[in-house]
Amino acid sequence: MDDSGETALPCDDKLAFDTQRQASAAANVAQYQHGAILRPYRCRHCSLWHLTTKTTNDS
Numbered sequence: 322m323d324d325s326g327e328t329a330l331p332c333d334d335k336l337a338f339d340t341q342r343q344a345s346a347a348a349n350v351a352q353y354q355h356g357a358i359l360r361p362y363r364c365r366h367c368s369l370w371h372l373t374t375k376t377t378n379d380s
């Protein structure tokens with residue numbers, strides 16, 4: 322890890338969650354409050370969980 326330089330990640334302005342469970346809970350709240358369909362995904366940049374509105378048919 323390099324702490325001396327730029328630490329901004331592409332996802333720096335996104336909500337981040339430690340676990341998929343937390344992300345899923347937040348997604349449920351957002352869906353209830355805003356009607357937004359959100360999917361938790363594991364971030365390859367920060368290894369935390371974010372929410373995305375993109376739906377991928379990866380099943």
Ligand SMILES: [Zn+2]
Nearest residue numbers: 332364366367
């Ligand atoms: Zn991230």
